Amino acid sequence: MKNLGRIILGVLFLAAIVSFMVTYRVEFYERGVLTTFGRASEDGKAQGPGLHVKWPYPFQSVTKYDTRIQFVETRAETQQTADNKQIIVEAFCLWRVNDPLAFFRRFSNAGDRAEEHFREAETILRDTLRSALSATGRYTLDDLYPAGGGVSKLPELEGSVLAAMTQGEAADGGATPEGVGVGLRAYGIEVVHAGISRVLLPQETSKAVIERMRENRNRLVAEIESAGEAEAQAIKTKAENQAKTIRSFAQRRAREIEALGDIEAAPYIASMSSNPSFAVFLKNLEMLSQILPAKATLVVESRFPGLEMLDPASMSDLEDGELPIDATVDALAGEVAQKDGEAGAEVSDGR
């Protein structure tokens, strides 16, 4: 009984060692390529995820490839556009191993380990991507950056690059330059995406562009200042016109209102028609007393009515009972008396 336990233990141990030697596990993100004495299996099928059996080394061995998406990019590549302008394009592609057997056959000479195969594949992919970027030559700079507000053809360029890498032909169905991409499927590689990560300008071109930008800004400054002044002036002019309209309308309404007062006052003015000259005389005197000059200098003779008293001679040669009254005043009094007499005559004639 004791020996039986030992035997079972030994058998288990032996089974573990043997199973380790004759089985292998492929992860869900891997595919395995089984080789017999270095030769890949003839059925052309890679081993999928799960537990698999093989003859122990050196009869059979397995190379496992990671089939998840990987990233490859090119550094700055100068390209010429259709309008003969130079631009510098940096691009990347995403790829994966989709045919492990073909991949193994193409890259197994790079080394024994899968990592060495991947490294070699990346080199080829980078070269292929660089070559596919020559599709830039089918587009003008204005196609890629439409100044007029159109649709950029950058997506189309990326499509062309991808088509060149995956199908060996352009997106529009034409042949790609140099037939790039023709061999990638044969290498067991699937390019799932190609994209442009940077577009730059050569140093000299960037200098010209920056100078143009500066000039453009100078022009904008002048335009903005001019437009601002014009708009400001328009606002002021409009307001002044509106104010003028309002003011003139208000003046008109004010005159209309004042006219009502004039109409009401008319009978009183008419009542003064019995002696218009006297009415005007009174009004003139009222005006004289109401004048408020800011500054006035009067040069008057001493004979001025009322001021003749300033002349010492005015008090001499006076007869008894005579007053020093100026002749002008006498004359004025005479005129008034004459007018009054005429008026009285008219009144009496009227009667």
Next chain:
Amino acid sequence: MGDEPMMPLPEEEQGVGGRAASVVLRTGEEGQSPDALLDPAHQSLADALRVTLRFVQLGMVALGVLFLFSGATTVREGESGLRLMFGEIVGDDLEPGFHFSAPYPIGDLIKIETGTRRINEDEAYWPFLTEREKGRKIEELSGGADLDPRNDGALITADGNLVHTQWRIIYRRQPELARQFAENIHPDHEENIVRGAARHGIVRAVSEVTIDELLKETGGGVGSVASRARVIAQDMLDDIRSGIVLEDLVLSQKMPPLFARERFNAVQSAESNAQKAIETARQAASRTLSEAAGGVYEDLRREILNYEEAVAVHAAAQEQGDPAQIEEARRQMDAVLARIDALMESDRAGGEVARLMFEARAYREEEPNRRLADARRFEAMLAQYEANPSVTVQTAWADAWSTFAGRDMVEIIFQPIGAGEIEMLINRDPAIRKRQEEAMKAREVEEAEARRRARQEKAEFKTTTDLIESEG
């Protein structure tokens, strides 16, 4: 000890309560053969081996147990789990908690972090800066007249200009698509793939906008460059079934080439100045209109336009000769005019309109009274005049003239009688001038005070409607 076998000790020689001694020294008693002496040694060695074997067996059992339970693990919050059996996925989207799995290499349980991650895209589209320059503000940086494509990064806009930008890429692996991520994305390439997708989106999105649109962009709302770039990048990540979601693509910095920045600032200054000029003009316009009509200018202007339209309608109706239409047009005119009068005489009215209306109303009220007073005076003076014309005229004239000549501002120079033609050099007496100016100022103060009192009296009878409105 020679070749003599060790013999087991008699029972009486064994310690009580303890195990048998592993080695017993020969005592040299007569009658014991060498084989008998070796048996205890063998026995002791066998015992030792048995004990060791037991330890080894126990250790193996413990290791076996540990091996069986080695697949057990905890999936934490912010993680998603996948259960494998011989490398194949047999369970996905394992929720946080404790999970069992067959031990490796039979089974496995892999955990995928689904928390937010961030990539700073600070150099791809930014001019080359030394370590010292990186610590400075943008305003303090200076650049050459060109860009070296080997070192300086930039983007080209739709209008063919160059612009520098910095971005923050914020993403995470979607928990519900953890299996998709695990199956499709090589973890060593994950960051490059996300960065590539973002750059792909950025280059495309910026190629669709002008430099001014990009520089004026604020935030990452719908329709923004950042939003558009994020959508393009996300489409790419979805196309390759990455299981990654770009939570945000933030345009953190943007500026024109350093050499042109000063000119761009000049544009901003010009825009600012233009806005300032426009704002000043608006203020002046508001002041002009307020001076014209106070707070009612907008309503008044509209009603004046209405009135002009009503007048035109009235004129047209008169041309047609339809009495009904004429009457209707007249009613319209009167209605508009009533509204205009109400506006011009409202409390909100001010400026020249208010003054004109106030003076017109005053004139309307005062003129009849004034004329009435004139008429009364005329009648009274006329009676005096008829009784004594000379005295009445001279007295009235002398009163008026003395009133005029007695004012502070009137300076009188007497010309002696008989002086004939005189020539005067007038050099105004500073003292007189000073007195005159003082008198003038005093009068202005009095007038201003009178106006203030008049306004105050007027205000006392006003009803403050805004308070009523706010309370209501």
